[in-house]
Amino acid sequence: xxxFADVVASRGERPVLRGVSLSVANGEVVALVGRSGSGKTTxxxxxxxxxxxxxxxxxxxxxNVAAWDETxxxxxxxxxxxxxxLFPHFTVADxxxxxxxxxxxxxxxxxxxxxxxxxxxxxxxxxYRLRWPDQLSGGQRQRVGLARALAADPPVLLMDEPFxxxxxxxxxxLHHEFKxxxxxxxxxxxxxxxxxxxxxxLAGRIAVLHDGRVAAIGTADELQRSEDPHVxxxxxxxxx
Amino acid sequence: MSALLAFYAANQAEVLARLGxxxxxxxxxxxxxxxxxxxxxxxxxxxxxxxxPLIGLANLAQTIPSLALFGxxxxxxxxxxxxxxxxxxxxxxxxxxxxxxxxxxxxxGVDRAVLECAAxxxxxRRQVLRQVELPLAAPAILAGIRxxxxxxxxxxxIASAIGAGGLGDYIFRGLSMVDPIVILAGALPAALLALAxxxxxxxxxxxxxxxxxxxxLRLALATLxxxxxxxxxxxxxxxxxAAITVGSxxxxxxxxxxxxxALTIERHTSLxxxxxxxxxxxxxxxxxLRSGDVDVYVEYTGTALTALFNEPIGTPATVSERVxxxxxxxxxxxxxxxxxxxxxxxxxxxxxxxAEKLAAISDLARxxxxxxxxxxxEFLERPDGFKGLAAAYGLRxxxxxxxxxLNLIYRALSAGEIDxxxxxxxxGLIQSLGLAILADDRDYFPPYDAVPVINTATLLxxxxxxxxxxxxxxxxxxxxxxxxxxxxxxxxxxxxDVAREFLDTIR
Numbered sequence: 001x002x003x004f005a006d007v008v009a010s011r012g013e014r015p016v017l018r019g020v021s022l023s024v025a026n027g028e029v030v031a032l033v034g035r036s037g038s039g040k041t042t043x044x045x046x047x048x049x050x051x052x053x054x055x056x057x058x059x060x061x062x063x064n065v066a067a068w069d070e071t072x073x074x075x076x077x078x079x080x081x082x083x084x085x086l087f088p089h090f091t092v093a094d095x096x097x098x099x100x101x102x103x104x105x106x107x108x109x110x111x112x113x114x115x116x117x118x119x120x121x122x123x124x125x126x127x128y129r130l131r132w133p134d135q136l137s138g139g140q141r142q143r144v145g146l147a148r149a150l151a152a153d154p155p156v157l158l159m160d161e162p163f164x165x166x167x168x169x170x171x172x173x174l175h176h177e178f179k180x181x182x183x184x185x186x187x188x189x190x191x192x193x194x195x196x197x198x199x200x201x202l203a204g205r206i207a208v209l210h211d212g213r214v215a216a217i218g219t220a221d222e223l224q225r226s227e228d229p230h231v232x233x234x235x236x237x238x239x240x
Numbered sequence: 241m242s243a244l245l246a247f248y249a250a251n252q253a254e255v256l257a258r259l260g261x262x263x264x265x266x267x268x269x270x271x272x273x274x275x276x277x278x279x280x281x282x283x284x285x286x287x288x289x290x291x292x293p294l295i296g297l298a299n300l301a302q303t304i305p306s307l308a309l310f311g312x313x314x315x316x317x318x319x320x321x322x323x324x325x326x327x328x329x330x331x332x333x334x335x336x337x338x339x340x341x342x343x344x345x346x347x348x349g350v351d352r353a354v355l356e357c358a359a360x361x362x363x364x365r366r367q368v369l370r371q372v373e374l375p376l377a378a379p380a381i382l383a384g385i386r387x388x389x390x391x392x393x394x395x396x397x398i399a400s401a402i403g404a405g406g407l408g409d410y411i412f413r414g415l416s417m418v419d420p421i422v423i424l425a426g427a428l429p430a431a432l433l434a435l436a437x438x439x440x441x442x443x444x445x446x447x448x449x450x451x452x453x454x455x456x457l458r459l460a461l462a463t464l465x466x467x468x469x470x471x472x473x474x475x476x477x478x479x480x481x482a483a484i485t486v487g488s489x490x491x492x493x494x495x496x497x498x499x500x501x502a503l504t505i506e507r508h509t510s511l512x513x514x515x516x517x518x519x520x521x522x523x524x525x526x527x528x529l530r531s532g533d534v535d536v537y538v539e540y541t542g543t544a545l546t547a548l549f550n551e552p553i554g555t556p557a558t559v560s561e562r563v564x565x566x567x568x569x570x571x572x573x574x575x576x577x578x579x580x581x582x583x584x585x586x587x588x589x590x591x592x593x594x595a596e597k598l599a600a601i602s603d604l605a606r607x608x609x610x611x612x613x614x615x616x617x618e619f620l621e622r623p624d625g626f627k628g629l630a631a632a633y634g635l636r637x638x639x640x641x642x643x644x645x646l647n648l649i650y651r652a653l654s655a656g657e658i659d660x661x662x663x664x665x666x667x668g669l670i671q672s673l674g675l676a677i678l679a680d681d682r683d684y685f686p687p688y689d690a691v692p693v694i695n696t697a698t699l700l701x702x703x704x705x706x707x708x709x710x711x712x713x714x715x716x717x718x719x720x721x722x723x724x725x726x727x728x729x730x731x732x733x734x735x736x737d738v739a740r741e742f743l744d745t746i747r
Contacts, residue, residue: 048360050356050359050360070362071362071364072362073362074359074360074361074362075361075362077360079357079360079361081353081356081357083351083353084353084357085351085353085354085355085356085357085358086354086357087354087358087372087376088351088354088376089375089376098361098363099361099362102361102362102363102367148361158360
């Protein structure tokens, strides 16, 4: 479970979040949508303490994030970003194995987990295990990035535009994979996207951020019926 | 080419020892520079506010000409003096900059998304550094080490000037003898060493690359590097520990005198002798003598009085006694003159002297306004040098005198690039190049009697030294010296052979 209570945060001198309250239940997928600069990414990064709130309460599980050991917290939260950030000097298998190795899993268990995850994200292990990141297409890299984030089975998944740079067909495929994964083993997911269709397709609830505040939150249906001007504008530009 | 091979064949052991010294100088200084530079680079990359002044500082070290840096280091305690230690300090200072710079840029070049993910996966800073940043920056860091190494192979040749040995010995010796074979004997292996080090480090670059490197390559390379450095170390060790170190300044006559001293000590005593010939000029040699890095070398009384002790010349007859007293107060014993006075000779081309009817320096004032003068650095600076001379004889030249290397000055005069210079009265080239000495008719120059100066403590420890060196006192005439100088400068013979033959004649 992730919970934000009246969170205020700034980047340098610039206030970004002006009092956000939001909670994500266990196994729930919540999408954060909004224009650039609305604070989506900042909110996400407060969860794994890549950033710190000025005030307010950010909780993961039963504790405030500040009460967590930072390393422990980060190993409990998978992190997927648009640029993927695969280690260029690690093979696909080694990239996926990073967190399991940090956790001192034995060799056989790591190898088995790598193959399992590659299969899960739709890549043939025999073919891809020993590839280097620069030998992969953009979509393949995103799949490996997702597999890496899932490697040690973190209960929480933080995703920042994970499918942003992909062509529509690959994106649809990955949406499909994601939904299968989530159906098989539901995780608590916070998904940042600027694409409302993606949010509608993947998330149970969608939070619309505007100017550092949650302008609206609800299911896809609820948002489409919303009278809030920011939400209406967002829905209209997307679905015309 | 065959002359070069013959030189190597004749000097095999010495060449290998110099090569060993060179490899050790470079390897050790690069190792130290990497041990300092990489952590410093990591630190600087983490503290961008400090990175700029740090790199500025390292840049500053780089801009100091190498010879000047060696000069600055000589008087410093602990890291200074002459010899290997100082050379290592200087070479390290030069090598640190490229390593720091490429470490910083290598670390700053690591993809931010990669670093963000590494941190978000719960890697500690240490883990990020060791598993992500350093491996990704390694090619850049290695490129820095590669540049530093190649530069260091070149700079290490200059270390010879402060007695650290290495292949520069041949280059300096060759320069002072104007012998291209000897220069080449040092320059060629130095160039090959630079190429070899460059190639080796290029291979190392492949080896540290996780993609291209293979285990056997890494192993082979590590073995090769260890063998090369060990070989250098072994060759270096082959230099025996010496009881007595003989020094000399960096021109032909001094090298011959150094050989004469060394051979004489070897013949008359059972002491082992180390030659540190071809040190820098007066100040380097004096510093070496006082610090004990050198036990004995030959100085000239007039030079010591004016340029070292900064005293006025006074009466020529008292110069010798005055210098002996001044040296004694510094713990240095001055032995009696070897027999010749190597005064400054004001030189012109013999045909020009005839045409203009010049016999003495006072005749020079007449033609000076149309003539060009060129002098060695030392002559322009020293109190018994150009300024005093110009004042004493009322000399005014067409343009300010050119500064030239002492070793090139005779040829420049002979070739007509300059019309007047100051050389050594005993220089062998005066005759062979058709030059004429103008008489010092106003007694401007003090006597420059060649006197062995020796560390008094050493002399007390080895009294046999005194007896040995005294066998040379009064035995070398100006003509003898001129002949020996010519044998080396004009006939391209080895200083050691010339010295040995001379010693045989005075037995």
